[in-house]
Amino acid sequence: xEKTFTLQDLGASIDTQTxxxxxxxxxxxxxxxxxxxxxxxxxxxxxxxxxxxxLHRNHEQIAENMSYTGTMPYTDRLDYFNSxxxxxxxxxxxxxxxxxxxxxxxxxxxxxxxxxxxxxxxxSVIGFLLNDLGAFFTPVLYAFREREKILDLFxxxxxxxxxxxxxxxxxxxxxxxxxxxxxxxxxxxxxPKFLDEFEALLSKNEILCMRCQNVGVLPxxxxxxxxxxxxxxxxSGVNYDIRKVDRYSIYDRFKFRxxxxxxxxxxxxxxxxxxxxxxxxxxxEQALKDIPAGETISKKMAPFLxxxxxxxxxxxxxxARVEAPKGELGFYxxxxxxxxxxxxxxxxxxxxxxxxxxxxxxxxKIADAIVILGSVDIVLxxxxx
Amino acid sequence: MFYGSGVLRGMLVxxxxxxxxxxxxRSPETMRSGALVTLQYPEERLKEKERYRNFPFLIYDKxxxxxxxxxxxxxxxxxxxxxxxxxxxxxxxxxxxxxPAVFDIxxxxxxxxxxxxxACPFDAIFMDHEFEIAGGNRQEKLLxxxxxxxxxxxxxxxxxxxxxxxxxxRLREADEKKKAAEAAAKAKAAAAQQSSQTxxxxxxxx
Numbered sequence: 001x002e003k004t005f006t007l008q009d010l011g012a013s014i015d016t017q018t019x020x021x022x023x024x025x026x027x028x029x030x031x032x033x034x035x036x037x038x039x040x041x042x043x044x045x046x047x048x049x050x051x052x053x054x055l056h057r058n059h060e061q062i063a064e065n066m067s068y069t070g071t072m073p074y075t076d077r078l079d080y081f082n083s084x085x086x087x088x089x090x091x092x093x094x095x096x097x098x099x100x101x102x103x104x105x106x107x108x109x110x111x112x113x114x115x116x117x118x119x120x121x122x123x124s125v126i127g128f129l130l131n132d133l134g135a136f137f138t139p140v141l142y143a144f145r146e147r148e149k150i151l152d153l154f155x156x157x158x159x160x161x162x163x164x165x166x167x168x169x170x171x172x173x174x175x176x177x178x179x180x181x182x183x184x185x186x187x188x189x190x191x192p193k194f195l196d197e198f199e200a201l202l203s204k205n206e207i208l209c210m211r212c213q214n215v216g217v218l219p220x221x222x223x224x225x226x227x228x229x230x231x232x233x234x235x236s237g238v239n240y241d242i243r244k245v246d247r248y249s250i251y252d253r254f255k256f257r258x259x260x261x262x263x264x265x266x267x268x269x270x271x272x273x274x275x276x277x278x279x280x281x282x283x284x285e286q287a288l289k290d291i292p293a294g295e296t297i298s299k300k301m302a303p304f305l306x307x308x309x310x311x312x313x314x315x316x317x318x319x320a321r322v323e324a325p326k327g328e329l330g331f332y333x334x335x336x337x338x339x340x341x342x343x344x345x346x347x348x349x350x351x352x353x354x355x356x357x358x359x360x361x362x363x364x365k366i367a368d369a370i371v372i373l374g375s376v377d378i379v380l381x382x383x384x385x
Numbered sequence: 386m387f388y389g390s391g392v393l394r395g396m397l398v399x400x401x402x403x404x405x406x407x408x409x410x411r412s413p414e415t416m417r418s419g420a421l422v423t424l425q426y427p428e429e430r431l432k433e434k435e436r437y438r439n440f441p442f443l444i445y446d447k448x449x450x451x452x453x454x455x456x457x458x459x460x461x462x463x464x465x466x467x468x469x470x471x472x473x474x475x476x477x478x479x480x481x482x483x484x485p486a487v488f489d490i491x492x493x494x495x496x497x498x499x500x501x502x503x504a505c506p507f508d509a510i511f512m513d514h515e516f517e518i519a520g521g522n523r524q525e526k527l528l529x530x531x532x533x534x535x536x537x538x539x540x541x542x543x544x545x546x547x548x549x550x551x552x553x554x555r556l557r558e559a560d561e562k563k564k565a566a567e568a569a570a571k572a573k574a575a576a577a578q579q580s581s582q583t584x585x586x587x588x589x590x591x
Contacts, residue, residue, distance in 0.1 A: 070465040073498035138399065152434075159438040159512070165498045173503070177436065201398045204391030305503060308463055 018046060021366070025054050029132050029370045032380025036357075036369065043365045048358045052351070055384035063344040068094050069168065069308035071344070075331075076163040079350065079382040081121045084113040084154070085324040087167035092248065093331040094169045097318035101298050106171035107250045108291040112184065113166065114322070115280040115287070116154070119191065120147050121325035122231075122273040122280075123198075125377045129270060130202065132374035133211050139202060146194050149187045156180055168305060171297030181288065188284045195277060203271065212267035216360040216372035219264060226356045230327025230349055232376060235272045236264030242323035249322075253290070254283045266375040309339050317343075326350050326377050350382040435545050438512030439497045441469075441490060443534040444541055452535060453509035456485040460501035460510055468494035469501065488531040493523055508552050514544045 024035035033054035039046040059078065063071040075090045076083035088110055095102065102110075127143035151161040157176050158166035166173055202208055218228070223236040233240055241258040243251040259275035261268030297305065304311040315337045321330035327349025334343035353376050361369045424431065445452040461469040474486035501510050513536070520526025542549040 066465055067463070070463065070500065073465055073496060073500070076498075077496075155437055156434045157436070159434075159436040159499060160497065163497065165500075174436075197398055201395040204386075205395050206389060206391050209391070306506065307459075308500065308504060 045361050048361045055380045059385035060344050067308045067339050073165040079379045082117045082325050083164040084117040089322045089329045090331050091167045093320040096320045098313035100170040103295050104292050105294040106296045112287050115283050116150050118280045118325045119277050120150050122277050129374040132370045170301030175296045215266045215368050217265045231272045235261035235268040254286045256282050269375040348382045350378040433514050438499045441510050442513045442536045449535050453507050455483040463504040466494050490529045492527040
């Protein structure tokens with residue numbers, strides 16, 4: 001039974017009721033099918049319960065009934081913005097499991113693709129964050145104009161714009177077509193100009209600053225204890241980048257810096273991503289300069305391109321991780337020597353970064369919850385794998 | 386800088402694009418060069434990339450009877466979402482033939498990964514560029530049977546010229562090699578027969 005207001009309540013202390021609101025699951029600002037059970041006092045959030053699983057599609061079970069290569073196109077669909085880095089993580093896991101070497105040229109192409117993916121992800125997440133702030137679709141279209149050019153490159157090399165399915169164990173599916181390296185060079189050489197324009201459009205904008213600064217603050221200790229990774233952790237000022245920590249693939253050869261935030265608010269998360277794009281461009285520049293000629297898949301694995309089901313890794317287990325644009329993406333796989341993995345598990349960065357949402361939102365206004373969710377950078381395909 | 390200058394600077398960017406948009410020639414090429422231009426889709430089209438893939442098709446040489454598929458079922462086994470269904474054809478005596486009687490691909494299930502094309506040992510199945518396959522009924526329009534999937538080699542040459550060239554060259558070479566091997570085997574058999582005849586003769590006469 002609801003309590004009714006009386007006029008004498010409107011004194012020095014207003015006794016208000018809490019209001020429960022469901023945001024989502026069908027709501028454009030939740031970036032997919034995701035529900036937040038919010039308890040409000042006026043406009044202030046008292047508690048927020050994220051409800052996930054609307055997009056659950058049994059990813060791990062599917063992979064356990066699939067050949068190792070057959071899982072590759074399914075990893076595209078985890079975080080559908082970054083299929084190349086998902087492919088990279090899965091390929092690295094199986095390479096670790098079966099002790100497979102990757103030729104030089106393939107390593108370089110992998111790094112180039114992973115960094116292009118990072119740029120695609122960061123520009124679009126910034127665009128969508130601004131969407132959530134109410135700058136409806138102007139920044140997104142600036143971001144998507146550049147994303148479009150990179151997706152064209154993906155289409156040219158891998159055959160598909162988003163579901164690339166390009167990497168294979170021990171290398172890549174096919175070499176780059178003739179002339180693509182030049183195209184990547186011309187696209188990346190235009191990107192700094194675009195970033196300057198993008199920053200002129202946004203970074204100093206007073207409305208953006210007011211909405212983002214000191215909103216959704218995530219202290220470094222809390223971020224570490226909740227095992228947050230990726231740009232979110234770095235925005236809180238923790239210097240942890242798996243490209244630097246693990247030095248996987250050939251990342252030890254490139255000079256780049258890890259941008260860090262200081263406060264861990266939404267604005268820092270926005271700005272760390274802008275800076276990360278600039279660092280990615282540095283990596284791309286070096287990789288494009290040094291890329292050698294040669295084979296693109298190791299001799300041991302070349303026959304399995306034609307017959308994926310014949311690939312039977314030795315009995316054992318492996319976990320490999322990469323610095324995906326959203327955080328630490330890892331795959332854990334247990335092999336029993338058959339063509340299918342016995343156990344397969346995904347450590348999805350979007351999912352784990354989302355667990356901290358309530359702590360960031362409590363005490364904020366309801367409109368800020370949307371912005372904070374936008375700054376976490378989730379893709380529901382990965383959250384609900 | 387005064388308060389509000391950030392907003393004004395952002396507005397200058399959008400104003401610049403608003404003004405320059407009137408001086409940009411509308412074409413797919415200028416869109417790629419960085420201008421925000423809407424492509425008037427059915428009339429204007431982007432050039433398809435050669436490696437672009439979406440749905441598979443079955444290839445045949447010269448006549449539709451001469452399809453390359455031998456119903457080996459490898460693509461159906463490798464297909465991650467299992468959208469391919471194949472039944473081998475048998476002749477009147479119940480002897481299996483090297484061709485499919487049924488070859489169905491459910492396009493509602495297919496996820497365009499291209500693994501069937503990679504796995505096919507006979508270069509019989511390839512990914513097409515056709516994307517305008519919308520229909521009113523998903524059971525009838527999107528379940529493609531063998532006759533819907535069949536396309537000539539010329540079509541493959543049209544959509545993916547470099548791949549078609551290399552595959553044709555490889556097939557030609559394999560064919561020549563096979564013919565040469567057959568001819569050699571024939572010659573050898575003939576020689577063996579002759580020698581066996583000559584070898585068999587002496588005991589007869591003896």
